[in-house]
Amino acid sequence: MESVLSRTPEPLRSALIKHRELLKFGIVGGTTFVVDNGVWYLLKLGVLESKPTTAKAIAIIVATIVSYILNREWSFRTRGGRERHHEAALFFVISGLAVVVNLIPLYLSRYAFHLETPFVERWIQETADFISGSIIGMLLAMVFRFWGFKKWVFPDELGERRRDNNRS
Template sequence: MTTAPTRTFGERLRGLVPQLMRFGVIGLVGLVVDVGGFNLLRFGGSGGEGLLHEYVLLAKVISSFAATVVAWVGNRYWTFRTTRREEKHHEFAWFVIVAVVGMGISLGCLWISHYLLGFKTPLADNISANGVGLVLATMFRFYAYRQHVFNNRG
């Protein structure tokens, strides 16, 4: 009985770098779809009023959903192409769950900073939600996508 050679931490890390880079590219594309879609829906019409100018939350839900679909397709067919599941609908459902938990992490950071600690400036809100929250949520998402969503091992 032969066992596979054990890889060092450095070897495992070097093996993750290309996947992390692809994950980052897909994340940036998703961000552009989300932010661009939101602004287009709100302000992309004549006179600066888009189709959903008065419906801020609906515009954000639609742009977030579009970004989630883009991110799932990109991650499924590029970032995690060698480990994706056969059952697309099952994988997508888990992807959405992980995305929502990731969004909750960002919102939690914002809530703590804004309401619990009382940091209410636009800069503080952006640092907590889009700085700390985004970093923590991205780390969680990468781990969860790799271990649970795009994992054909079981």
């Protein structure tokens, strides 16, 4: 990451450094996006063809486990201070709530707007699933997760103490 930043021109470099956690969170999000959709489509087009919401929930859980590891060890590695089991519990509670946030648009698409076969053609169903489940739902959940992770899971307790000491 540092070598990429050193080759980035100003003022973009300053912005990236200032928002380093958000950038790393975004990269982790991109990685888990691929994991999520890969697992979802494997399940949805295979053993869980008639249960797309269940397939999406399983995919989100797998991606969430990957997300915890990457966020803990990379995105927010300088934050926290809680015991690992407490931190993990909070992470999975926030992520569990984010699963619900993520599934709402897909659920509405399929069961409120009936964007599923036999009401629409298969390509419309798949496009609606992708847009509602992987774009809209994931973006809403991402905003919720970033806020929740920074506030409760990986709080900047050390940073707050340092700022308080400097004010004295």
